[in-house]
Amino acid sequence: MPSDRPASPLSSPLSSSTPANDEFASNAFPHALGDIHFRMLVDAVQDYAIFMLDPDGRVASWNRGAQNIKGYAGQEIIGHHFSVFYTPDDVAAAKPRTELALAASEGHIEDEGWRVRKDGSRFWANVTITAIHAPDGTLRGFAKVTRDMTDRLRLIELQHASALSLHVQSAREDERTRIARELHDDLGQQLVALKMDVAALGQTADDSKTARQPIEQTIALQAQIDSIIASARRIAGGLRPPMLDDLGLGAATEWLAEEFRNRYRLAVTVRNEVDQLVLSPTAATAIFRIVQEALTNVTRHAEATRVRVEMRVVQDEFRMHIEDNGKGTTLDRSRSKQNFGLLGMQERVRQLHGQATFDSAPGDGFRIDISLPVDAVKANQGGNQGIATPPYR
Numbered sequence: 001m002p003s004d005r006p007a008s009p010l011s012s013p014l015s016s017s018t019p020a021n022d023e024f025a026s027n028a029f030p031h032a033l034g035d036i037h038f039r040m041l042v043d044a045v046q047d048y049a050i051f052m053l054d055p056d057g058r059v060a061s062w063n064r065g066a067q068n069i070k071g072y073a074g075q076e077i078i079g080h081h082f083s084v085f086y087t088p089d090d091v092a093a094a095k096p097r098t099e100l101a102l103a104a105s106e107g108h109i110e111d112e113g114w115r116v117r118k119d120g121s122r123f124w125a126n127v128t129i130t131a132i133h134a135p136d137g138t139l140r141g142f143a144k145v146t147r148d149m150t151d152r153l154r155l156i157e158l159q160h161a162s163a164l165s166l167h168v169q170s171a172r173e174d175e176r177t178r179i180a181r182e183l184h185d186d187l188g189q190q191l192v193a194l195k196m197d198v199a200a201l202g203q204t205a206d207d208s209k210t211a212r213q214p215i216e217q218t219i220a221l222q223a224q225i226d227s228i229i230a231s232a233r234r235i236a237g238g239l240r241p242p243m244l245d246d247l248g249l250g251a252a253t254e255w256l257a258e259e260f261r262n263r264y265r266l267a268v269t270v271r272n273e274v275d276q277l278v279l280s281p282t283a284a285t286a287i288f289r290i291v292q293e294a295l296t297n298v299t300r301h302a303e304a305t306r307v308r309v310e311m312r313v314v315q316d317e318f319r320m321h322i323e324d325n326g327k328g329t330t331l332d333r334s335r336s337k338q339n340f341g342l343l344g345m346q347e348r349v350r351q352l353h354g355q356a357t358f359d360s361a362p363g364d365g366f367r368i369d370i371s372l373p374v375d376a377v378k379a380n381q382g383g384n385q386g387i388a389t390p391p392y393r
Contacts, residue, residue: 049146052132055139057082057100069125069148071118082144085115087122103129103142112149124153195225241288249284250275253291253309264299266307273312283377286348287311287320287370293341294322294368302326302366318354318377320370328364345370352376 049066051059058081062074070077070085077084083096090096090113103109108130115125126147132140244252250272257268279287291309298304304326311320342358345368349356354372 047147049144051144053082053100053129053142053144055141057096057142060141066146069117069123069146070115076118085146087114087116090114099127099129100142103131104139107131115146123148123150125149191225191228195222244284244288249279249288252284252288253311256288256292256295257309260295260299260307266295266299267305268295268307268309271308271310271312273310274318277313277318277374277377278379279377280379283352283372286352287318287372287377290320290345290348290368290370291322293345297341298324298326298366301329304365313374316374318370318372318374320368320372322368322370323365325365328360328362328366330362331358331360 046065046068049069050063051066052061054060059078062072062078066077067073081096083091086096099109099111108128110126110128112124112126114122115127116122126149128145130143130145132143134140241252241255243255253270253272257270260266260268294309295307298307302324304324307322307324309320309322311318313319346356349370349372352372353376354370356371357369359367359369
């Protein structure tokens, strides 16, 4: 059995003349390659590497697809062992020899794995090896077909990453909801009870005509508790506004706009024309987070004084437009952290099978346009999506 260690096809190339190549191939496969029309057909295939190996695993023929995928010209590779296409780890594990032995015993094998091009780069390949026998049963060699599956692998990895992103996003939203409820229900109620106790102490002190200083202290303490309660409610609302679950998207967006008006003196106007569209919880949350991220980006980067948010339904699409009057930016050259916010918006929109476009220029503000299929955002009327009561609108 020949060694798997490849001799470099570039160190001692076979003559590049066509007669030499044809003679080698004819000696290896006097019958299989005899039909000139079939050979022309194989050579014309450019998306698959289709070539022959002799019984020892040396390359005996080469087509255009093989050159496109692997990078070798025919005169560089014919006559060399096919193990040059395998990774060093696979060669050390004798994978090329094992595959030929399996193909010889079973007639046909299929494999997927990393392969190596002439330039040393790797690609993910789907490989089939078929044993070729003479009429008397003698092994004449192997037919090998290789397809570059790198793009498909990347697509699968992207789909896995997208599914993971959706899972992480859902888990994060659930955790936000839990923390918000604890802040609002548990801590908030305790603070309210504490405030009532302090107020009762103040009333007792006032009734007993004790010194005015303790009364003033209780009044100051109540003011501090009021401030803590307001902060807890604001933090809880930022994590997960209760009205998104209780009153729907429209009310939650109005609340968000009011928060930005009060905290940042930003003139935010909301035009909501989608109240009649019953949204799924997933869609309502995603749209709310997009608005929240857009307003956050405005306060961090835009230096704007006005923001307009519009939501409407046009035919079978939910459309949202967000525009500010800030300093704008050059989108294709921007490398600021703001881009991560835009990527987050795009991912949310993509998960709802929609499209997001961004438009801006220096001195011309920033515009975001979101388009989502109504079928992707509306609630299932059968009620199996865990829709809140009342429905998200």
